[in-house]
Amino acid sequence: MYCVRVGIFPEWHKTLFRLKMRSKKLSGLLKVRSFATAQFKAKYAKFQPELETVDPKAPADFITKFQRIQNRDTTKISDAEITGACSMNIGAGSDTTSISLSSVIFNLLKYPRTLARLREEIREYEAKGLISDPVKFAEAQKMPYLQAVVKEGLRMHPATGLPLGRVVPAEGATLAGQYFPPGVRNSCLLSLISPLLL
DSSP, rough: HHHHHHHHHHHGGGHHHHHHHHHOOOHHHHHHHHHHHHHHHHHHHHHHHHHHTTTTSOOOOOOOOHHHHHHOOOOOOOOOHHHHHHIIIIIIEEEEEEEEHHHHHHHHOOHHHHHHHHHHHHHHHHTTTOOSSOOHHHHHHEEEEEHHHHHHHHHHSOOSOOOOOOEEEEOOOOEETTTEOOOOOGGGGGGOOOGGGG
């Protein structure tokens, strides 16, 4: 509720935040922070014994990457900074990811023809051996219709509360067949409209 209010009325932030801090009612944020701290501690305990056996170039999650950096040079990143990054990933990352996935799934169910075409692309890539199970990020990036579906889902219901405005450059720009003159301010989400879905 706090974020909703200050998102609409940012001038209330200073006053409301001060009152919340005094009343210790920032329970949601504190829960995210304590969860992130617990995850970091558990990962840290597991990381130390594995240091000698794990390939430093092997793929890793954020905490492990930060721990590798810290292990090489303790001045580069502190435990508090790692916990802060974890809190941000859990709080902001999970929220925007769930909103984006919900939008994509909702719109696929709303437009069965699009869902059928996406399934067709998946079957085709699977038959050619171009995707694994589960599908890797690099493989998904090479699937044009899947990428179009994801971008359209993001356009239809952006996960971020910010408009991410852009100014059209001096030469002007054409986005999705629409010309925009120099200096015009618009949302970068316009550039996500995919011609594959039209």
